Amino acid sequence: MSAVETISDRSAGRSWRDIRQEVTSLAMSRKGRFRRRLEWFKLTALVVLAALAGWGLYSVVHSWETDRSGLATAVHSDPVRDIAVIPDGVLTKQWASDALGLPKAASLMALDLPKLRDRLLDHGQVRVAVLRRKFPDTLEVTLHERTPVARVQASDGDGLPKQLLVARDGVVYEGFNYDKQMLASLPWLDGVRLVRHDGKYEPIAGMTDVAALLSVTQLEAPHLYRGWLIVSLARLESRDEIVVKAQDIPEIVFSRKRDFLRQVAQLDYVVDKVRDAMAEPTLLSINLALEGQVPVKMQNTPAELAKLPAANFTLQSNQTKSKRDL
Amino acid sequence: MTSNSSRIIGAVEIGTGKIAVLVGEIARGRSLNIIGVGVAPSRGVMKGEVVDYKAACEATHQALEMAEKRAGARIEEVWLAQTGGHLDGFYNEASVNVKSADNTVTALDIATVCDLAKEKELPAGRSRIHEIRRPFRLDGRNVPDAEHLSGRRLEVGYWIVHGHEGKVSDNIHVVGGYHLEVRELVLSSLANGALLTSAEERQHGALVINLGKGITDYVLYRDGHVLVTGTLPVGGDHLTNDLSIGLRVTASQAEMLKLRHGRATIQTRDKSEKVWLNGDASFGDRQFSKTAIETISAIRTLELLEVLKQKLGPVFLPEHCGAGVILTGGTSKLPGIEDVASQVFGLNARRGESPAWVKEELKDPMFSTVLGIFQFGLRGAQEHAVPPRRKTGFLSNLTRIFATS
Numbered sequence: 127m128s129a130v131e132t133i134s135d136r137s138a139g140r141s142w143r144d145i146r147q148e149v150t151s152l153a154m155s156r157k158g159r160f161r162r163r164l165e166w167f168k169l170t171a172l173v174v175l176a177a178l179a180g181w182g183l184y185s186v187v188h189s190w191e192t193d194r195s196g197l198a199t200a201v202h203s204d205p206v207r208d209i210a211v212i213p214d215g216v217l218t219k220q221w222a223s224d225a226l227g228l229p230k231a232a233s234l235m236a237l238d239l240p241k242l243r244d245r246l247l248d249h250g251q252v253r254v255a256v257l258r259r260k261f262p263d264t265l266e267v268t269l270h271e272r273t274p275v276a277r278v279q280a281s282d283g284d285g286l287p288k289q290l291l292v293a294r295d296g297v298v299y300e301g302f303n304y305d306k307q308m309l310a311s312l313p314w315l316d317g318v319r320l321v322r323h324d325g326k327y328e329p330i331a332g333m334t335d336v337a338a339l340l341s342v343t344q345l346e347a348p349h350l351y352r353g354w355l356i357v358s359l360a361r362l363e364s365r366d367e368i369v370v371k372a373q374d375i376p377e378i379v380f381s382r383k384r385d386f387l388r389q390v391a392q393l394d395y396v397v398d399k400v401r402d403a404m405a406e407p408t409l410l411s412i413n414l415a416l417e418g419q420v421p422v423k424m425q426n427t428p429a430e431l432a433k434l435p436a437a438n439f440t441l442q443s444n445q446t447k448s449k450r451d452l
Numbered sequence: 453m454t455s456n457s458s459r460i461i462g463a464v465e466i467g468t469g470k471i472a473v474l475v476g477e478i479a480r481g482r483s484l485n486i487i488g489v490g491v492a493p494s495r496g497v498m499k500g501e502v503v504d505y506k507a508a509c510e511a512t513h514q515a516l517e518m519a520e521k522r523a524g525a526r527i528e529e530v531w532l533a534q535t536g537g538h539l540d541g542f543y544n545e546a547s548v549n550v551k552s553a554d555n556t557v558t559a560l561d562i563a564t565v566c567d568l569a570k571e572k573e574l575p576a577g578r579s580r581i582h583e584i585r586r587p588f589r590l591d592g593r594n595v596p597d598a599e600h601l602s603g604r605r606l607e608v609g610y611w612i613v614h615g616h617e618g619k620v621s622d623n624i625h626v627v628g629g630y631h632l633e634v635r636e637l638v639l640s641s642l643a644n645g646a647l648l649t650s651a652e653e654r655q656h657g658a659l660v661i662n663l664g665k666g667i668t669d670y671v672l673y674r675d676g677h678v679l680v681t682g683t684l685p686v687g688g689d690h691l692t693n694d695l696s697i698g699l700r701v702t703a704s705q706a707e708m709l710k711l712r713h714g715r716a717t718i719q720t721r722d723k724s725e726k727v728w729l730n731g732d733a734s735f736g737d738r739q740f741s742k743t744a745i746e747t748i749s750a751i752r753t754l755e756l757l758e759v760l761k762q763k764l765g766p767v768f769l770p771e772h773c774g775a776g777v778i779l780t781g782g783t784s785k786l787p788g789i790e791d792v793a794s795q796v797f798g799l800n801a802r803r804g805e806s807p808a809w810v811k812e813e814l815k816d817p818m819f820s821t822v823l824g825i826f827q828f829g830l831r832g833a834q835e836h837a838v839p840p841r842r843k844t845g846f847l848s849n850l851t852r853i854f855a856t857s
Contacts, residue, residue, distance in 0.1 A: 141580040142637050145621045149628040153505070155513045161526075161631040 204263040215271030250299025294337040296329035317360025381415035389414040462527035463825035468666030471515040475523035488523025490515040499666040500536035502622040535640040537685030538616035545609030641669040643824030648804035656774035663783035688783035714749040717788035776800035
């Protein structure tokens with residue numbers, strides 16, 4: 127330990143090292159100002175040099191990553207002879223070949239995989255695409271597809287109507303190779319505005335809620351789902367309501383703010399009650415969007431049904447609605 | 453102080469009479485190579501304190517520029533000498549019981565007792581300059597390093613030197629005006645003591661007195677340690693002033709007479725012996741009694757040294773000052789001053805001589821402070837374990853990297 131200590135961080139109280147050393151430009155001599163400018167110039171030059179070096183490094187790395195031809199010449203590889211497609215849906219190898227559009231005798235190393243992946247992703251049916259080189263001459267393509275939950279009608283460039291599919295995430299796409307019967311079972315979407323952008327349709331907002339309603343109904347009340355023809359999103363933004371037109375009921379109103387399982391259960395209950403009470407019921411409207419009561423509109427309500435006490439749909443605090451109640 | 457691979461350091465003394473700058477290249481924190489010298493007459497400084505910022509800046513920057521030109525290198529940091537009548541010191545000590553069960557002193561015990569001894573608060577507006585530790589005492593016996601020794605009670609005392617914050621910062625800002633950072637502040641007396649005394653002399657006890665133009669500072673060593681330091685706001689200027697009043701001449705004429713005929717002892721017996729003011733028989737040239745000049749300068753010198761002895765008080769014991777009195781500074785050139793010092797302190801007195809490694813042209817006492825700064829700094833680089841506070845932050849680090857590249 128030293129006998130004479132310079133003032134350090136450990137010193138108690140204020141020391142000369144706490145004195146601010148910087149002086150204002152006015153308090154500097156001409157030479158001092160020159161020295162300061164020189165130091166800043168050096169610092170700026172250093173920063174610029176560092177930036178240039180960084181940019182140069184980035185350019186080299188970017189060129190290495192993107193210059194396929196250079197890579198192809200640097201590494202020997204065979205032309206692509208096979209495309210191995212691993213789908214999880216209905217897409218086929220032929221479809222993948224057409225979508226990729228590989229030039230003939232393209233070298234495996236020369237393939238720009240990110241670009242090819244983007245080509246596949248341009249098709250809305252493909253959710254995830256993973257491309258891998260399998261040496262010596264195979265391109266492996268793994269595809270994860272979207273599942274359609276509804277259909278929507280649009281017009282093509284010639285004004286002719288065409289059927290498009292809508293996935294759970296709202297992506298609108300032309301389906302390929304789907305089972306026609308399955309497609310026919312999907313409800314149509316109504317009250318949506320399709321917006322084209324760069325040759326593709328913008329995703330439909332609110333489809334997550336619609337898909338949730340359709341999934342719940344398809345799973346828990348398939349007999350009801352089978353009769354659903356049109357799902358309207360016209361009141362979704364303004365009133366949080368999804369309006370369904372079924373074969374036998376012109377209007378069923380759901381709220382996306384309420385639990386869909388409970389609303390479907392209420393719908394099932396109302397339909398059962400009405401069918402039990404009437405030989406040929408003619409339901410005009412069922413509104414499930416209200417908490418605690420379900421207004422039902424009918425044509426020619428029979429007197430005996432009108433006298434029935436209103437069903438109490440409000441759950442008590444100790445009550446739960448299980449799937450079995452449906 | 454830091455020990456980097458190679459640094460260009462400027463040792464700066466902003467004195468009342470002159471500004472001295474030495475540029476040194478310190479390699480690996482140990483070897484020093486002096487590569488540039490700059491000296492300029494001082495302006496705007498009185499008794500070691502800056503009283504005219506612009507004038508002091510001009511003079512200091514002139515010396516810095518000259519030193520850089522001669523060195524052919526840019527100074528990276530400054531070690532600055534600090535003196536002035538505002539400096540003061542006090543002694544504070546503390547003791548702790550050794551904590552370990554087997555009574556072995558640990559680094560923690562040492563750190564604790566040192567922190568306690570340094571803890572005393574300063575009055576408002578004062579800044580610490582140095583904290584000078586005296587030897588440890590372990591159960592009453594003096595030990596240079598107490599770690600790993602056995603004992604029950606560990607004591608230590610610190611001589612804490614502090615100065616007026618505004619006056620210290622004025623000195624620092626004069627250097628800052630040249631866009632240089634003061635990395636170390638070294639008491640002038642400690643710098644002179646480091647240069648002019650050997651470790652053996654410090655062990656025997658020595659009193660080093662630096663007689664400057666406006667300030668006299670001193671350091672007293674005992675048992676190899678600094679016992680006290682101090683300053684007197686009296687210097688060679690007072691001799692000049694007395695001559696000016698006594699002989700009714702201007703200050704510059706009095707300064708000239710002092711340099712030519714002044715003595716610390718009265719040597720001339722013939723009272724009728726006269727000396728010429730200019731000696732060139734020009735118009736206005738006058739004659740003065742040589743005895744009068746010697747009497748005035750001798751009385752003043754004696755008084756100065758007696759005041760210093762009084763200020764030292766009971767801590768000064770001739771029997772503990774075996775190496776005697778060592779005089780330096782411009783006023784120490786006064787003939788016969790060793791005899792007066794010897795008479796006042798009752799010890800051998802001599803003029804300080806720079807060590808053999810100092811070049812002939814730097815052996816003048818005017819360079820002893822700046823040379824001493826390097827000596828002190830180099831010794832500190834080997835001894836000091838505590839690094840000084842450094843600026844942090846991206847820009848500071850970048851600047852430092854650039855400066856060292």
